[in-house]
Amino acid sequence: GAVVSQHPSWVICKSGTSVKIECRSLDFQATTMFWYRQFPKQSLMLMATSNEGSKATYEQGVEKDKFLINHASLTLSTLTVTSAHPEDSSFYICSALKTVSGNTIYFGEGSWLTVV
Amino acid sequence: LAKITQPISMDSYEGQEVNITCSHNNIATNDYITWYQQFPSQGPRFIIQGYKTKVTNEVASLFIPADRKSSTLSLPRVSLSDTAVYYCLVGDGPQTGSSNTGKLIFGQGTTLQVKP
Numbered sequence: 489g490a491v492v493s494q495h496p497s498w499v500i501c502k503s504g505t506s507v508k509i510e511c512r513s514l515d516f517q518a519t520t521m522f523w524y525r526q527f528p529k530q531s532l533m534l535m536a537t538s539n540e541g542s543k544a545t546y547e548q549g550v551e552k553d554k555f556l557i558n559h560a561s562l563t564l565s566t567l568t569v570t571s572a573h574p575e576d577s578s579f580y581i582c583s584a585l586k587t588v589s590g591n592t593i594y595f596g597e598g599s600w601l602t603v604v
Numbered sequence: 605l606a607k608i609t610q611p612i613s614m615d616s617y618e619g620q621e622v623n624i625t626c627s628h629n630n631i632a633t634n635d636y637i638t639w640y641q642q643f644p645s646q647g648p649r650f651i652i653q654g655y656k657t658k659v660t661n662e663v664a665s666l667f668i669p670a671d672r673k674s675s676t677l678s679l680p681r682v683s684l685s686d687t688a689v690y691y692c693l694v695g696d697g698p699q700t701g702s703s704n705t706g707k708l709i710f711g712q713g714t715t716l717q718v719k720p
Contacts, residue, residue, distance in 0.1 A: 585706035595647035
């Protein structure tokens with residue numbers, strides 16, 4: 489089946505720094521990807537829709553200048569957490585939409601971010 | 605969006621059948637019902653999807669009554685490895701279909717604990 493990979497799986501960064509998380513569709517092209525965040529023992533919260541070659545669409549309450557999304561190619565979307573703070577520590581998950589033989593969603597493995 | 609209600613948690617024992625019911629009273633005509641499974645620190649995994657009546661695959665069955673205002677995920681003979689969070693989602697077309705935009709809104713989920 490289709491594979492979506494995230495990198496890094498976990499990252500620790502200092503407060504005030506920026507950190508980038510990558511989401512790759514390994515065996516299909518994805519013009520649309522999605523970013524979610526999940527706090528411990530909570531559900532996934534959709535942050536934004538990443539569109540290849542255009543600006544991301546952010547959900548209400550998500551700061552676009554804080555969470556920069558770039559979808560520069562058909563197989564890669566990146567989420568950059570800028571000026572990270574401890575409250576940004578969370579599990580970040582991406583998904584990618586495969587549009588061959590019908591539209592199917594595939595999720596990445598997730599990335600743990602810890603801001604110290 | 606359909607309002608979704610499912611139990612916060614359930615306990616079961618190995619070898620038992622587990623039924624998790626999801627309530628979605630205001631489901632729309634075009635909405636599909638989809639269940640995902642999530643293990644700690646992993647992305648969600650698609651389990652099953654249906655529109656009406658009964659759907660069965662190699663891991664689960666999904667029962668949907670005629671009014672479609674609820675659905676029941678049935679896991680036969682659970683094992684310890686089935687301990688996970690199970691999410692009921694409503695909307696957005698079939699898992700594989702042209703109307704699937706890929707945008708998924710997750711509810712609180714049901715934490716299933718399988719005991720030996």
